[in-house]
Amino acid sequence: MILCSLALAASPELTLGSYGRVEASSLTDGGHGEPVVFTAWPGRLDSDPYLELDFGWRLQADDGTTFRALVTPALSGELFHSSGDFDAALAVRNLYAEAAALGGTGFGVWAGSRMLRGDDVYLLDLWPLDNLNTVGGGASWLGPTNEVSVHVGMNRLDGESWQFQQVEVPAPGGVEAETVTVLDRQKVVASLRGSHTFGRGDVHVRPRLYGELHHLPAGTRYTDLDSGATEILPAERGGLVGLQLSAWGWADESFVHLSYRHASGIAAVGELTVPTDGFALDGSVGASRSDLVALGGNQQLGRFSVAVGSYVRGWRDADGQAVDVDDGWEWVWAVRPGVGVGRYGALQVELSRQWLRPNGLNVVSAEWDRPAATQLSLLPGVQWKPGTYGRPRIHLRYSLVLLNQDAVDWLGTSRFETVEPVQHRLGLGAEWWINSQSYR
Numbered sequence: 001m002i003l004c005s006l007a008l009a010a011s012p013e014l015t016l017g018s019y020g021r022v023e024a025s026s027l028t029d030g031g032h033g034e035p036v037v038f039t040a041w042p043g044r045l046d047s048d049p050y051l052e053l054d055f056g057w058r059l060q061a062d063d064g065t066t067f068r069a070l071v072t073p074a075l076s077g078e079l080f081h082s083s084g085d086f087d088a089a090l091a092v093r094n095l096y097a098e099a100a101a102l103g104g105t106g107f108g109v110w111a112g113s114r115m116l117r118g119d120d121v122y123l124l125d126l127w128p129l130d131n132l133n134t135v136g137g138g139a140s141w142l143g144p145t146n147e148v149s150v151h152v153g154m155n156r157l158d159g160e161s162w163q164f165q166q167v168e169v170p171a172p173g174g175v176e177a178e179t180v181t182v183l184d185r186q187k188v189v190a191s192l193r194g195s196h197t198f199g200r201g202d203v204h205v206r207p208r209l210y211g212e213l214h215h216l217p218a219g220t221r222y223t224d225l226d227s228g229a230t231e232i233l234p235a236e237r238g239g240l241v242g243l244q245l246s247a248w249g250w251a252d253e254s255f256v257h258l259s260y261r262h263a264s265g266i267a268a269v270g271e272l273t274v275p276t277d278g279f280a281l282d283g284s285v286g287a288s289r290s291d292l293v294a295l296g297g298n299q300q301l302g303r304f305s306v307a308v309g310s311y312v313r314g315w316r317d318a319d320g321q322a323v324d325v326d327d328g329w330e331w332v333w334a335v336r337p338g339v340g341v342g343r344y345g346a347l348q349v350e351l352s353r354q355w356l357r358p359n360g361l362n363v364v365s366a367e368w369d370r371p372a373a374t375q376l377s378l379l380p381g382v383q384w385k386p387g388t389y390g391r392p393r394i395h396l397r398y399s400l401v402l403l404n405q406d407a408v409d410w411l412g413t414s415r416f417e418t419v420e421p422v423q424h425r426l427g428l429g430a431e432w433w434i435n436s437q438s439y440r
Contacts, residue, residue, distance in 0.1 A: 015068075017054035017435035021047065022079070025397065025427030032082075033423070036373045036401050038410055039330045039354045040313065044125040045377060045399075051075045052093060054437045064104040069097040070437055072115075093133070094437065101142075111137035115438055116151060116191065118210070119246065119257045121296035122388070123309035123334040123350070128259035128294035129210045129242040132271055134189050145197045154186045159274040161221045162233070163187065185219040185233075189271065202249040212240040214267045234284045238265025253305070253387050256297035263290045268315065278317025278326050287318035298388050303340035307388040309333070316359070325360035336379075340386030346393070348379040362413060371407035376400045392432035399425040 021044075027033040035046035051074060058068040072094035080086060096112025113135040120127045136153025156163050165183035170176075195208035216236040223229045242261035248254065268290040269275050275285050294311040310333035317326050332355070338348035355372045362369045381395030401423040403411070411419045433439045 011059075013058040013060075015054070015056035015058055015435065017056070017433075017437055018052060019433045019436040019439040020051040021429070021431040022049040022051075023397070023427050023429030025425055025429070028424040028426065033425070036354070036375070036403065036407070036411065036423070038356050038371050038373075038407065039332050041121075041124045041126040041311065042332060042354050043309075043334055043350075043352050043375075044123060045350060045352075045375075045397075047125055048076060049079055052436065052438060054094070054435070056437065064101045066100045067097070068100075070094045072437065106142040107139070108142070109137070109139045114153075117438065118193070118208070119244065119259075119296070121257070121294050121309040121311065122298075123296070123307055123336060123352070124311065124332060126294060126296075126309070126311060128257075128292060128296075128311065129208075129244055129261055130191060130193060132189060132191060132212075134271075136189075138191075145199075146195070148192075148194045150190075150192050152188065152190045154188050155272070156184070156186045157272065157274050160276055162274045163216070163219075165221050167222060167225055183219050183221045183233075185217045187214060187216045187236075187266070189214050199249075203247065204249045206246045208244040208246065210240075210242040210244070210261075212263075212267055214238040214240075214265065214271075216266055231283070234282055236266040236285060238263065238267030238269075238286070238288075240264075240267045251300055253298055253300035253389055257295070259292075259294045259296075261292050264288065275317075278319050278324075280318040280320065285318045287320065288316065290315040300387050303386045304338070305387045306335065306337040308335050321360075323360045325358045325363060327360070328356065328358040330357070331355045336388065338379075338386075338388060340390075344382045344384070346381055346383050346386060346390065346395075348381070348388075348395075350377045350379060351375070352377075356410075362410065365409050365413065367406075367409065369406040369410050370404075371410040372404045373407050374402045392430065392434070394430045395428075397425070397427035397429060399423075399427075401425065 052072055054072050056068055056070045060066045074091050074093045075088050077089040093115050096110055096114045098110035100108035102108060116130055116132040117127050118130040134153025134155050138149060138151030140149035158164055161183060163185050166179050166181050168177040169180050171178045190213045193210045195206050197204055197206040218235040219233045220230050221233060223231050240261060240263040244257060244259040246257045265286045265288060268288040269285055279285060280287055292311055292313045296309045298307045312331045314329045315327060334350060334352035336348055336350040338346055340346050353374045357370055377397060377399040379395045379397055381393055383390035383393035403421045408419045408421050
């Protein structure tokens with residue numbers, strides 16, 4: 001009661017924030033064209049338009065206890081100007097309440113729907129370790145140099161009648177049909193994270209351990225409503241373990257993160273992914289595996305900056321085939337040096353490369369393709385302050401994209417169109433984060 005009285009006596013503080021990106025671009029032949037993408041995280045520069053709005057309320061007591069609630073609606077997908085349709089995709093990314101520093105300690109709890117994210121590789125729009133989207137709750141302990149957090153949540157995904165299926169059946173005693181849920185299985189995801197920070201002067205080093213457990217119960221779905229044929233979906237389990245080593249503090253906006261993660265079973269499929277192929281004979285994905293090593297960092301020296309991002313990923317599905325185009329390796333890297341010009345001007349140059357090595361033949365060309373693409377982008381613009389992370393930022397863009405013949409064949413097969421080996425793209429874009437709760 002004392003803690004509650006203290007909180008109610010405080011004046012609520014409204015916090016607003018936003019992250020957004022948008023770009024108008026065109027190939028030099030006049031068409032919009034699809035970005036060159038054949039890897040999982042090819043780079044933020046070619047990401048679709050996206051907007052998040054953060055609405056938060058915060059109460060703080062005189063003993064340091066803080067209560068807050070956060071709501072984050074998000075918009076994504078094709079812009080109205082590209083189709084003339086008012087049909088942007090709307091999602092609620094955060095909808096939770098949190099109590100932190102309870103009683104002046106490092107203990108905190110939360111409940112609701114939340115994005116749980118750690119450190120990202122900015123240039124590739126990649127979160128190597130924790131990047132969860134569940135509804136549930138968690139607890140944490142934050143000390144001067146230590147952190148421990150735990151979370152348990154659930155999700156249920158539409159698609160392929162894999163977690164959820166509804167059918168229409170005749171209503172009892174009537175002529176109209178009614179919708180009946182015949183498959184409803186929620187995936188439970190639990191995560192645990194711990195870290196310790198070492199410091200010497202301004203330089204800090206932090207090892208972090210991270211793990212996840214995934215569980216999906218068994219179920220039965222209809223494969224043919226007329227005959228009543230059904231299929232048993234086995235229970236799925238999986239896990240993820242990861243390690244990250246970070247260092248920062250030797251200069252403003254300067255840091256490096258090196259991460260490794262290994263995922264197995266349903267955790268290797270992806271937290272928000274419904275598998276469509278690569279199943280074992282019993283219909284499970286338990287034999288799936290994925291390994292990823294990622295590097296992200298930035299160096300800031302006055303008006304000069306350079307950001308780097310890279311990852312190598314190897315994966316295989318559960319079908320047990322050693323020679324399989326659905327398994328393979330990929331490597332992506334990007335480097336973006338920049339310099340401030342005057343008070344608000346900035347010139348950045350980004351060089352990136354995608355490389356894919358599937359473990360099987362292209363099913364159309366019957367060739368063992370090794371698609372690769374190199375992109376060089378000039379990004380002059382204006383921004384609030386110098387450096388990689390000076391936002392808001394408005395920029396012009398010119399990109400030269402060079403594809404090897406395997407990439408031309410690979411993309412042409414998937415898009416059923418002729419793909420040019422040399423492409424030129426012009427654009428005008430903007431990106432910002434203002435008091436964002438999800439991004440820097």
